[in-house]
Amino acid sequence: DQQVKQNSPSLSVQEGRISILNCDYTNSMFDYFLWYKKYPAEGPTFLISISSIKDKNEDGRFTVFLNKSAKHLSLHIVPSQPGDSAVYFCAASDRYGGSQGNLIFGKGTKLSVKP
Amino acid sequence: EAGVTQFPSHSVIEKGQTVTLRCDPISGHDNLYWYRRVMGKEIKFLLHFVKESKQDESGMPNNRFLAERTGGTYSTLKVQPAELEDSGVYFCASSRQGLAYEQYFGPGTRLTVT
Numbered sequence: 373d374q375q376v377k378q379n380s381p382s383l384s385v386q387e388g389r390i391s392i393l394n395c396d397y398t399n400s401m402f403d404y405f406l407w408y409k410k411y412p413a414e415g416p417t418f419l420i421s422i423s424s425i426k427d428k429n430e431d432g433r434f435t436v437f438l439n440k441s442a443k444h445l446s447l448h449i450v451p452s453q454p455g456d457s458a459v460y461f462c463a464a465s466d467r468y469g470g471s472q473g474n475l476i477f478g479k480g481t482k483l484s485v486k487p
Numbered sequence: 488e489a490g491v492t493q494f495p496s497h498s499v500i501e502k503g504q505t506v507t508l509r510c511d512p513i514s515g516h517d518n519l520y521w522y523r524r525v526m527g528k529e530i531k532f533l534l535h536f537v538k539e540s541k542q543d544e545s546g547m548p549n550n551r552f553l554a555e556r557t558g559g560t561y562s563t564l565k566v567q568p569a570e571l572e573d574s575g576v577y578f579c580a581s582s583r584q585g586l587a588y589e590q591y592f593g594p595g596t597r598l599t600v601t
Contacts, residue, residue, distance in 0.1 A: 376529070380574070404588050406594075408587075413594070413600075414594050415491070415578055415580075415592035415593050415595050416530070416578070416592045416596045417592070418589065418590070418591065421588075421589070430521045461529075463530075465587075465588040467587070467588055472545075473518065473582065473587025473588045473590075474520065474535055475530075475532065475588065475590060476532070477529045477530040477531070478524075478529055479527070480529070
């Protein structure tokens with residue numbers, strides 16, 4: 373049973389517009405959430421993270437929002453650029469539980485930003 | 488600072504053969520993780536080393552998989568004998584002590600078992 377779900381396998385956005393990638397989780401013990409970006413033939417690259425004590429974290433064009441009551445987080449990219457085209461993975465961690473920082477990943481969403 | 492490196496980048500073997508994957512973490516990172524992604528599916532945790540000790544190997548599929556991290560530096564993941572369902576991309580990640588969740592990933596080894 374998947375604990376982290378990314379229900380949209382793909383998303384297409386026009387350059388300059390906002391990209392919104394969504395992620396849902398089921399385990400209420402998760403207390404840290406991360407977004408990774410992956411280009412073909414490369415490993416995932418850390419993008420941005422958020423602790424469960426916050427509801428928003430911003431880094432340049434990237435903002436992550438966390439809604440704990442809904443067990444939902446989203447990544448906003450504004451403005452979107454063609455170089456943002458990649459697969460985006462949502463990941464979660466139960467930092468102080470038995471997993472000791474092991475990341476639970478979603479299946480990823482492929483973002484295509486069209487010029 | 489050099490990133491996580493993995494070798495080989497690609498391996499094609501026949502069912503029943505043995506393959507050994509290697510991961511060199513970022514220098515100074517005590518935590519080392521192995522993950523696997525089967526085509527189209529999520530990246531799944533395999534195991535976690537803290538220095539040379541196995542902290543958690545709950546994700547290892549079966550006893551055909553053996554991971555080692557001698558001396559707490561690089562790690563190897565051996566699959567013996569390989570089966571068709573072992574095909575996928577094997578990622579290694581490392582992180583600092585106390586920041587286990589901020590993991591840096593290597594480029595992965597694509598394993599194809601025919």
